Amino acid sequence: MERAEIFEKLNNVFRDVFDDDTITVSDNTTASDIDGWDSLMHITLISAVEDEFDIKFDMKSVVAMKNVGDMADIIEKEA
């Protein structure tokens, strides 16, 4: 999958999860950039991304991913 395509899909997931249509994510987007991205939403987000791309994140990825770029890297590898 192209990285641009991944980000396009991710944008949709984020907008859906955070209920905010103005969100556009990039490599450097972190939890502090998005209102409401706390540990609860993190899990919801992870599940939504997993459903969207039909992959499974392991615990290392869940805990250690620092920004959306990291997330995209894993998706790129797994999908």
Next chain:
Amino acid sequence: MKIKIQRIIKAIAFMLIFCVLFSGATYILRNKNEANIVLPFYNEPKNTLDVIFIGSSHLMCSVYPMELYDKYGIASYVFASSAQLLPQSYYQLKEALRFQNPKMIVLDISSVIYDTKISTTEYAHVQIDNMSFSPVKYEAIWDLFDKDSRAEYIFNIIRFHSRWKELGRIDFLPISSCTKGAYVSTDCTPCQPNRTISPNEKYEIFPTAEKYLRMILDLCKEKQIEVLLFNAPAVEEHDSLPRCNAVNDIADEYGLEFIDLNLNADLISFDPATDYRDPWHCNAKGAMKVTTYLGDFIDTHYKIPDRRNDKNYDFWNEQLSEYRNQYHY
């Protein structure tokens, strides 16, 4: 390199300022009990005192050095502190010898009735806190206190820092006094003699007290200082008479005189009804009797120079007139 030197200088300067502020704060905050009586000792010119009185508040209240000077020309100082036991007196003497080279000391032996090194923490602070900074002070702290309480004597701000609430004028003003260590009081508490034990009974001195008494006597022997053993009138301690009696043996052993005015109050026609400030201490009336007796005794038995016409002691005459202006009894 330049930065390095700059930083070292800065660090040293910081620490120096800290030390100055710290000792200032320590002095301001510390309890000033008896400071006005003890601290002027350090203003006495070096090696000018011929007689030094070492002991507890018994001495402070019963011996008036200014009277000794006025009548006999004896230059003396009562270098004492409340509830000072013999172990403390040993260090008090060593402290005194750092500044003065007396011909004789008069040692208060009333505390032979105690077997401990100090009486209470508060009184120990009164003595130790009034000492100047010197190896003697640290030797005393090391010996007198257990390891957990030494810190509060080395840095007494540990105990007294919470006094910030009750600071008064005395904490900031320079301390001065012209009584030469005497606590002059005209209060009166009529007392009754309350002897219940026969003065002829005899006990051993407590080992701690004896050990330090001997240390004091040995030190004086070594420095060729005359010693007069002394006990002041104190009605409340009549029952300790027998133990004080035992001092006689030690006095004989060292060939010293021992004046026990608590036992032999008749010698000075001491009147318990009028001569006590409180059951432990003489007032001015009682003190005059004790001082006169002691003065006569010292004058006849020891060779202490008369300083009244000595040019170097002119400041004593000034202090005496100041004393006369201030105290009337």
Next chain:
Amino acid sequence: MVFTSLKFLLFITAVVFIYFIFPKKYRWVWLLLSSYFFYLSASVKYGIFLVFSTVITYLAAIWIEKVSESIDVSSLLKDERKQAKQLIEKRKKLITAIAILLNFAVLFTIKYYNFTVLNISALADIFGIQFTPAMLNILLPVGISFYTFQVTGYIIDVYRGINNAEHNFFKYALFVSYFPQIMQGPIGRFSDLSQTLYTGHPFEYQRMTYGLQRMMLGFFEKLVIADRLAIAVDTVWPNYQSYGRIEILLICLFYAIQIYADFAGYMDIAIGASEIMGIRLSENFKAPYFSASIPEFWRRWHITLGSWFRDYLFYPIMRSGWCISLGKKLKGIIGKKASSKIITVIALLCVWFFTGMWHGASWHYIVWGVYYGILIILSTLFAPVFDKFVQNHSINRNNPIYKSVQILKTFVIVCMGYIFFRSDTMSQAFGIIGRIFSLSAPLLSPAAIGLDKADLIVAAVFLILLLIIDVFRAKDIDIRAVIAKKALILRWIIYFILLFSVIIFGVYGPEYSSSSFIYFQF
């Protein structure tokens, strides 16, 4: 050896001094020796538990690594590869579980055994079964709750592949026992700490001054503010019946400040002391009382504990096969959103139950934890409703008044929670709450609260100072850097004022009271 003692000051001076004259390569060895000296000076017996935890997790981590490397996956066919991976995963999981179990068995036995059997016997009593359980009489080894969590985090991180196992036993022992953090945290992560703990750091002037300043701030918070307010709290709390409503409310406020100044002060001493030697510890507080919501409060209060529970309990529960399959089942019945909410509620209750329990083996701690659990669940459930409300009434969330109200609301909720936290029993906590709301209680009572006017004024003045410092912390500005830019004289005046505030106004040393002094006795 407590941080606020002369002994510790001597200790840290010696440790730092020798650290910098030690050969760089072996400076960590010196830290290990100092750490064990520090820990064992509390009690030599406790050392056994520490060594036990260290050895178990050290060995387990290496074993996990060995298992991962035992089968060369790349040489296998695709199907075999998957099978082998599963086998490895299973073994790793088993070793991790055993290691965690052994550690928690110790913690459980020492800290929670008595509590558990007492509750079981009380429960049995309801059903008419009476027995007197045998009690254990072991003092809690200092820091056991902290280091047990730290080694557990380590072993899970190795299992997850976040960091490698440490092969040098002594280096690992240092990670567990490092003296600034062993008593009260911060609970460190191996991936963070290992980066600065083992390298011999050169002496750096700025680090030295910054570290000392931070320590001084810690002493200030602890001795001047926390310990002063503690006098009032300890006076009023156990005797709450004799006090009026205003005094009790005031004491709740005092306790909130006390516990923050105490804990954050301890952290500042720990982090500052460590900073001098060039070792960075995790931050544990970020001006928590400026939080606008309870979840935010817990991201800023005892940060390392919160993130521990997040990474090692909350995420695993949420991601567990059990939860996911339950979620799928529920999804068919009540829909996706609701099912995920139910799962979250279960996980949150679990996390907060254990967070409460971690603080102590007593119901009032558990209630305190669950109190936060329920609040956070409510705030999650009602967040959408609330958001809509804000939107419909076009309330500006960045409005300072709105923000202040939020902060105040959060602070009040936190103070309420402390009533459970500080009380010794549940009945005491309810007694205090009852006292606050009972109209028959007087507003004020003549009973003394243990602090006189002078002390209260001092406390108030220094509280303002703490507030200013927290404003900087909330804004992520290092106040030390701000001061460093000022002129030398001004800087030094600030340092000396702070330093002598601690020396003069600190609550320490034998209690002095002028009344205990009778003018001369003999």
